Amino acid sequence: MTVIALIVAAGRGVRAGEGLPKQYRPLAGRTVLERTLTAFLAHPGIDRVVVVISPADKRLYDDTVRMIPHEIAGKLAQPVAGGETRQQSVRNGLEALPSLNATIVLVHDAARPFADAALIDRAIEAAAKFGAAVPGVAVTDTIKVVGAEEEVVATPDRASLRAIQTPQAFQFAPLLDAHRKALESDALTFTDDGGLMEWAGYPVHVFEGDSLNVKLTSSNDFAEAERRLKGEPMTYLTKLGTGFDVHIFGEGDHVWLGGIKVPHSRGVVAHSDGDVILHALTDAILGALADGDIGVHFPPSDPQWKGASSDRFLADAVTRVRRRGGIVDHLDATLLCEAPRLGPHREAMRRRIAEIAGIGIDSVSLKATTTEKLGFTGRGEGIAAQAAATIRLPKESAP
Structure with missing residues (x-):
């Protein structure tokens, strides 16, 4: 079984404010992408790591890779050029994996630098057991479904709801097949691979996520992440x-x-x-x-x-x-x-x-x-x- 981590790092991160794309921004002295890559490169269950990047960010990517410890950097494959959407970027990355004899692929957002070893363990186990699985955490807020006029049309029972994270874990061949079918059928754009696999007819399971595995989206997220890494309490x-x-x-x-x-x-x-x-x-x-x-x-x-x-x-x-x-x-x-x-x-x-x-x-x-x-x-x-x-x-x- 060959396990590949596919890190999606081609986005621009405009909601985080002006400046560098968020995956290349410093976070307590190290870039977000460096922290994310290190988590997967250092994990013994990961055989190779492939990063999907924007060609315009090649210099930033090279600068980041130079900071990764030599003893784990050998797992890092050549980067792959991303597309205009996340879905296109993931598909480009998947198309590069057959030469690596991938069996299982974990698709992870570069802007989630806090994925720990236990979460990665659960992802690998879930992919091997179910074929398609996504990490989820319980929803604590009341969720409303609204109509075209923003009127409330339903209030789902939050006990059955999960907020979905990455890494999302899949058997490689079915995931690549689903992405190719989506391309051929000109299907709707999917915001995550679990949703794409559901559309393709595959059962998708949910395994235990991690509330600390946050995605850095806004400037407030970066400020809180800095405090967390420095051990400073939120004021x-x-x-x-x-x-x-x-x-x-x-x-x-x-x-x-x-x-x-x-x-x-x-x-x-x-x-x-x-x-x-x-x-x-x-x-x-x-x-x-x-x-x-x-x-x-x-x-x-x-x-x-x-x-x-x-x-x-x-x-x-x-x-x-x-x-x-x-x-x-x-x-x-x-x-x-x-x-x-x-x-x-x-x-x-x-x-x-x-x-x-x-x-x-x-x-x-x-x-x-x-x-x-x-x-x-x-x-x-x-x-x-x-x-x-x-x-x-x-x-x-x-x-």
Whole structure:
């Protein structure tokens, strides 16, 4: 059995910012590609390593290879020129492998420099046992399937979901055959080889991945990887934001509050569904991010938000936190009105808000108060909510 590691390093890494392609960027004194190659070259179960590169990066590749220890560098074959897409690059690499008598091939992204020996062991074992296998880690966030208008159409059970990584492991001949069939049929572009093998009709199994086997995509990923390699803990800054929303009552037989449809003698006048609790929470998170308000990101002048479900606004604000490597710690909202009463619906609202934000229900607080018959809420003319959000942001990304 001859095991070949095929390292895909032809991409440009534009999401990581300007400068060198990310696989050639320094990471704690060594390039990302050098770290990735060393992991596979040093593994006793790997017979040869082939790297797919952009011809424009040949000098950068040669400089990287010179840094690899001599005792393992002998496993490194000549590089292969990549294509315009990842799929084309992998196929180019596979076409170069018959001369190496490949039996099993592990396809790995160059931008994952933390693949350890145990993960590589599992990949080789899975390929030998199943023929096609991919590493996966359990999903901790709630996942939503959305439609053409960004509306939620399904919420899959996350217990059955896995986030797929590399190295993906295959018997060589079937993988090459699948890539050739995809080329002949002008099939859709696949983002990973497991998906291509599924399309070709091969059963693909999932083996245990590694949560530390992260792919370096953004500048925040590089900063966190530097800290990890230097043994430095992540430093967070706590940010607090507040939000407020109000809507006048109008015709209708219900109001939306905290993502729940609540029966009421009147509705609200609003461009969207008028959920004052979710609107206030959205503004609170955006305030903690110093990223404008709900009207900036979802302007009422835009017809696409007419009647929109407000869970989309809150989910978007939470996504903005996570894109910056942040954490939503706590959400707190207070409803101000004479009616309807919050109490009968409080727990359902808390559960719904927790689901939308992808946090625990113990991190969601809801309260209600009247204004003792004072003001527009006291006179029953409208409904209001105020909110606070506590988040943590990595120090480097905090404004």
